[in-house]
Amino acid sequence: MLSEKSRPVIEATLPLVGSRIGEITADFYNRLFTAHPELLDGLFSRSNQRSGEQQKALAGSIAAFATHLVNNPGTLPEKVLSRIAHKHASLGIVEEQYGVVYEHLFAAIAADLADVITPEIAEAWTEVYWLMADALIKLEKDLYAAQANTRMWMPWRVVSKEAAGKDAMTFTLEPADETPITEAKPGQYVSVKVTLPDGLRQVRQYSLSGDAGTSRIFTTKLNDGGEVSTALHTAVEPGDILEISNPYGEITLKDEAGPVVLASAGIGCTPTASILRSLADTGTDRDVVVLHAERSMDSWALSGQMTADAARIDADLQLWLETPQAGAKEGFMSLREVDLPADASLYLCGPLPFMKKIRDEAIEAGIPATRIHYEVFGPDVWLAN
Template identity: 80%
Template sequence: MLSDKSRPVIEATLPLVGSRIGAITPKFYSRLFAAHPELLDGLFSRSNQRSGNQQQALAGSIAAFATHLVNNPGTLPELVLSRIAHKHASLGITEPQYQVVYEHLFAAIAEDLADVITPEIAEAWTEVYWLMADALIKIEKGLYAIQANDKMWTPWRVASKTFAGTGAMTFTLEPADDTPITTALPGQYVSVKVQLADGLRQVRQYSLSDDAGTGRTFTTKLDDDGEVSPVLHRGVGVGDILELSNPYGEITLKDGDGPVVLASAGIGCTPTASILRSLAESGSGRQVLVLHAERTLDSWALRGQMTDDVERLGGAELKLWLEEPRVGSLEGFMSLREVDLPADASLYLCGPLPFMKSIRNEAINAGIPATRIHYEVFGPDIWLAS
């Protein structure tokens, strides 16, 4: 809870800090990496730093947290914190690193706002930071505690590597040592660490795309301009060892017997495919509606798996949108206006950010409460900042 002393200060300065946070975060990262260049090796994404997405995500999360404290005294934005905590845990973030971040973030704030900052303002924003940090530390400790092991990274051997639609590849892995395996839930992801040609290690999160449990299968789209996917697609072969995190992610199938709507676009089908497979494997009697959008039929990475699972469920329904339509598909981009949504459905959503924003808005307009709309963001969560 934000103190009575700090609340009016934060309320008064939030517009200013909010307007400057986008300029503050690049200064923060510049200071951080100058002091700790090792953080770019196996922790922070070099690509996201270059694109500005990481800076935008951090700015958005701080602004969103402070706004919530002002508008909702006595509560914390639990969904926002949970999403961030799961991502942090997948990277092995530890409690002492929050002090390092604080040191360089507040040096950047002091530099950028040197003409207006006062001890009272600095104290109030310090309180905001540590409220957020302490809440994240608590959630992350809880996530680490329920793992089947106490390791941040464990070795997994590539057992198979198969093409999955145009430009995508599915990797199936098996344990390379005897570390106890944390059971994954349908819809969760793992972090994958690879070494680049220049020796730097980089990490990316990939949703588990097949059975969850103790198996590890993920599907990734090749990004020719990226750093990690070209290494995975072209440089990693069967028998090679990859370092994986334990599974994380809070966008998992919720218990219940109500209708389920799985909506995805492009490679965003990976978490929804995992949820769909779990429904098929369990012989679920829930009403299931699968919605997917692609450019072409051949580019649908998990086409065979998802169509097979829809058929296995019997009562499930599949609707497909293609920019280059085929018989039986809808043409163009997905729209829920073309769908008869089940009453009291829960919606699971993954794909490019503009797609998710559009579908989420349509779902809310169609009467699905925001609390029953669950979405997964690949990479830094810039939704908060947009």
């Protein structure tokens, strides 16, 4: 873990580096893409670069990792690392790329903190970086080793493309070659790579919304300004070939006893729908509560699937709509309106403000933080906040 030599240096400089890490990561990405513009083709998202989301996520993960090392000597922040490792594996990140990142990240640190940085400070932060990098490299190698194949990307053919509520589409795929299929767990996602009109390839992660196992069904919401969702909705048709990754994601249905609460908002229903489908298919005897929030009934992308699956296991299904409708609660979801079962595990997905609110209410209701599992679409800026 962090050496005794470096720990007081990191503790003393963490407030300064933390206050500057946003500017440092922005400069880092400028340096990285100037030196390696090819990384924007099929790896980094230029939409997330423009919005600043990727910079926030990187800054947050570095700050969270360093803070943990200072406050918890001898341990690593396993949840933070696992989440990042799954995202990296879904993009095909390899060990050699960590050296490239180090070169440009530390050039950005040296430039931003030129007035105060010393060899001791540089050495201590180098140790932090490689502790984090080495931990991620190990986790990612383990994830790759668990695949049923040795490939990063595989061709899958679009079998069907069907409307799923307002501005959403469900894509059903089949293998387009003989590559062995890695079985997906309920709640996991795949990365989908598309070629845009300007020839650049871009990647997004989409939760598998139907059966897990060897099937590949995902549902996408048309994102205003989003490049990949626009391409999928307007340019991809049945018969087309998409490149997709093996399935990843650590927010999966845990093999444990006790009640399950699935809470989602908007297109965040995709991973919870997959978990609900698996519970229904196994005929679970666990108490299941399904909570979903939407703008209007016609916006609920997977309403038919989730309603039917909830009925199969007599789950308690509750719906909140901003546009009033009979049978639904009006307004925004609140767990204060729900009789939560004791010892429940909560699976949570939706916009970040929604997840923060529901997580706070769940803890207030007595659900331990260790039993609250959340999935973030895109860069995990929760850490940055």
